[in-house]
Amino acid sequence: MEISFTQREPLKEKPDQNSLVFGHEFTDHMFVMDYNEENGWHDARIVPYGPIELSPAAMVLHYAQEVFEGLKAYRKPDGSVQFFRPSENFARLNRSNERMCIPPIDPDDAMQALNELVKVDKDWVPDAPGTSLYVRPFVIATDPFIGVRPSHTYQFYIILSPVGSYYPRGLEPARMHIENRYARTVRGGTGEVKCGGNYAASLASQVKAHENGFEQTLWLDGNENKYIEEVGTSNFFFKADGKFYTPALVGTILPGITRKSVIELLKHWGEEVIEKRITIDEFVDLYHQGKIEEVFGTGTAAVISPIGELEYAGEKMVFNNGEIGPYSQKLYDSLFGMQSGHLPDEMGWMVPLDE
Numbered sequence: 001m002e003i004s005f006t007q008r009e010p011l012k013e014k015p016d017q018n019s020l021v022f023g024h025e026f027t028d029h030m031f032v033m034d035y036n037e038e039n040g041w042h043d044a045r046i047v048p049y050g051p052i053e054l055s056p057a058a059m060v061l062h063y064a065q066e067v068f069e070g071l072k073a074y075r076k077p078d079g080s081v082q083f084f085r086p087s088e089n090f091a092r093l094n095r096s097n098e099r100m101c102i103p104p105i106d107p108d109d110a111m112q113a114l115n116e117l118v119k120v121d122k123d124w125v126p127d128a129p130g131t132s133l134y135v136r137p138f139v140i141a142t143d144p145f146i147g148v149r150p151s152h153t154y155q156f157y158i159i160l161s162p163v164g165s166y167y168p169r170g171l172e173p174a175r176m177h178i179e180n181r182y183a184r185t186v187r188g189g190t191g192e193v194k195c196g197g198n199y200a201a202s203l204a205s206q207v208k209a210h211e212n213g214f215e216q217t218l219w220l221d222g223n224e225n226k227y228i229e230e231v232g233t234s235n236f237f238f239k240a241d242g243k244f245y246t247p248a249l250v251g252t253i254l255p256g257i258t259r260k261s262v263i264e265l266l267k268h269w270g271e272e273v274i275e276k277r278i279t280i281d282e283f284v285d286l287y288h289q290g291k292i293e294e295v296f297g298t299g300t301a302a303v304i305s306p307i308g309e310l311e312y313a314g315e316k317m318v319f320n321n322g323e324i325g326p327y328s329q330k331l332y333d334s335l336f337g338m339q340s341g342h343l344p345d346e347m348g349w350m351v352p353l354d355e
């Protein structure tokens with residue numbers, strides 16, 4: 001694929017690496033590519049990062065035909081840059097595209113776009129401890145048409161954001177509540193794909209969580225309000241009686257790449273990991289028997305996010321005294337160690353920036 005390049009003049013001033021807030025700063029350039037039925041995906045270009053022009057009738061603005069991804073590039077101690085399992089993201093992007101009636105994107109083209117863009121903005125990959133370059137690919141429906149059908153035209157973008165730690169207070173365990181009124185997604189819905197609409201539907205619960213002093217929502221299934229599904233932006237794990245559990249992917253849960261990696265890493269360490277449907281009542285029973293050892297979420301943005309408290313039906317459950325558990329810490333240290341190049345890539349997950 002040929003990618004044209006328009007350089008930004010002058011380049012922006014880079015932010016202070018030690019005070020990066022997640023998702024606020026963007027690099028000098030972005031990748032864009034158009035789709036129409038005659039030419040397929042075409043006109044791949046890297047251009048200065050900036051506002052985009054869309055018709056006010058663009059279908060994405062009305063009916064949310066949109067998908068996105070999230071992955072990271074890391075600066076190794078030797079100064080080189082590497083990505084964490086990027087082909088997993090582009091495979092998932094195409095699964096999301098399929099569900100949302102968006103034409104697929106050749107994964108090799110997507111990888112080339114990512115590589116070229118990060119090469120151009122390589123100086124933006126931070127090297128301060130805990131930092132990385134967050135990569136946000138997304139696709140939007142651009143037909144100027146107010147009617148409901150799949151769009152005939154699309155744009156694929158990649159934007160880049162240097163980030164510090166997702167949680168400004170570090171790996172401090174979060175307090176969560178269980179949502180009992182709203183549903184994030186239901187069977188047959190879009191829970192297993194990464195689309196903006198899922199997040200729009202979850203905001204009311206996030207607002208409610210914050211009003212009640214919680215950081216996040218733990219979602220139960222939308223059909224029976226019984227099975228544990230996932231946290232707002234991350235998959236859910238707990239350790240009980242020496243074994244690890246995570247909800248099975250039954251169509252309503254986002255198949256996280258961090259989730260998959262944590263399962264593979266735990267098994268590599270000889271741990272038992274059980275993927276099954278788990279009811280909140282089973283979980284509460286295990287808690288009352290004193291068997292829950294630690295609870296955590298997994299996702300690209302934070303990698304591992306320990307969960308210290310969970311409120312359900314008026315009861316406050318506290319895990320590992322509200323402190324980060326030993327496995328949460330070990331998983332974070334191992335994954336972030338491999339990603340940032342401070343530990344060897346023993347799982348073969350890292351892909352170097354091709355220069």
Ligand SMILES: *Cc1c(COP(=O)(O)O)cnc(C)c1O
Nearest residue numbers: 233234235254256257258299300
């Ligand atoms: C992106 C996302 C996750 C985490 O997936 P990773 O690939 O590990 O980043 C979990 N849940 C939801 C709803 C998500 O959108």
